[in-house]
Amino acid sequence: MTAARRTRTSVAAALRRALATLGLPELALASFQLSVLVALLLRDRTAEVDRRLPIVAGLLVAYLFQARLLRARPGERHPHARRVVRRLSTTAFVLLTYFQLRWIIPALHAATFDAELAAIDEALYGAPPAVLLQPLQTFAAVEWFGFFYWSFFYVIGAYTIAHCIFERDAERFAGYGTGIVAVHAWGGWFGYILLPGFGPYVHYAGRLEPLDGGTFLAMSGTAYSWGALRDIFPSLHTAVMTFITIHAFRRWSVHRLYKPVALLYLFWTLQIVIATVFLRWHYTIDLVAGLALASAWGFASDRLARRWAEFRKANGELDPWF
Numbered sequence: 001m002t003a004a005r006r007t008r009t010s011v012a013a014a015l016r017r018a019l020a021t022l023g024l025p026e027l028a029l030a031s032f033q034l035s036v037l038v039a040l041l042l043r044d045r046t047a048e049v050d051r052r053l054p055i056v057a058g059l060l061v062a063y064l065f066q067a068r069l070l071r072a073r074p075g076e077r078h079p080h081a082r083r084v085v086r087r088l089s090t091t092a093f094v095l096l097t098y099f100q101l102r103w104i105i106p107a108l109h110a111a112t113f114d115a116e117l118a119a120i121d122e123a124l125y126g127a128p129p130a131v132l133l134q135p136l137q138t139f140a141a142v143e144w145f146g147f148f149y150w151s152f153f154y155v156i157g158a159y160t161i162a163h164c165i166f167e168r169d170a171e172r173f174a175g176y177g178t179g180i181v182a183v184h185a186w187g188g189w190f191g192y193i194l195l196p197g198f199g200p201y202v203h204y205a206g207r208l209e210p211l212d213g214g215t216f217l218a219m220s221g222t223a224y225s226w227g228a229l230r231d232i233f234p235s236l237h238t239a240v241m242t243f244i245t246i247h248a249f250r251r252w253s254v255h256r257l258y259k260p261v262a263l264l265y266l267f268w269t270l271q272i273v274i275a276t277v278f279l280r281w282h283y284t285i286d287l288v289a290g291l292a293l294a295s296a297w298g299f300a301s302d303r304l305a306r307r308w309a310e311f312r313k314a315n316g317e318l319d320p321w322f
Helices: 003-020 024-042 047-069 079-098 101-108 114-125 139-150 152-166 170-194 215-225 236-250 258-278 284-314
Strands: none
Touching: 003 284, 024 047, 024 079, 024 101, 024 170, 024 284, 047 079, 047 101, 079 152, 079 170, 101 170, 114 284, 139 152, 139 215, 139 258, 152 170, 152 236, 152 258, 170 236, 170 284, 236 258, 236 284, 258 284
């Protein structure tokens, strides 16, 4: 074997070992962070980008560091405690990365695609759903759907944190972790960057009467204002809730608690999906994309997590994920 070939072989082996340090969910998040960092470096630099670029780089470095720090070790006395910390840490980094999208999206893609997305709705229904739904938007209906839209982060947080803490089967958790992170990082966030838009409440502002709502409408608006603002395609409210519902139904036989949880989340998902259009946040094509994204990861995440676990174990790692 030539020296050059030996070098390539050793570099490839080192790369495999480095990748094996990451679980597949961690790879999904870190690869998104790295892609954004590279894309920002290749764009025309502005004072805003220069000021915020260290944040993206810092998140990536910190995330990779914690993955290395919290990796499984032979003979550890309380492996589940480490897994819980690593799972919750990834959840925190998902949120921290999401909150950077507010400036990342316009920095990478200043255009908006509301007109193109709205045109699909108008071709399907003959008029914008935001306009067609106005006769139904009574105070009670607006408050009903405002409550469910506002509850989104709490219901996905409850499901995710419960699994982070109480799911002791690492292989089962690897499937959930893979799907929930990939739906965000490899699906929704890239969609936001490629097809940014504000939604019907901005695009049709001149044709719409103000919504008649109260506390929950105001709270749902506040929740929306904390987000990326141009985050409409695909609808992650639809995608994440649908993915969790699929996950709960697929775990129906694992534990008796999944049965009522699956039914509850099915009901909650339907209300949130309707709310995204009823409250003028999304076009219906955003929902279709969200459903497709959730279905793809809902049925593929377990299999992909198992394949990645085999790769990790072949390269000396102990856990399927954490």
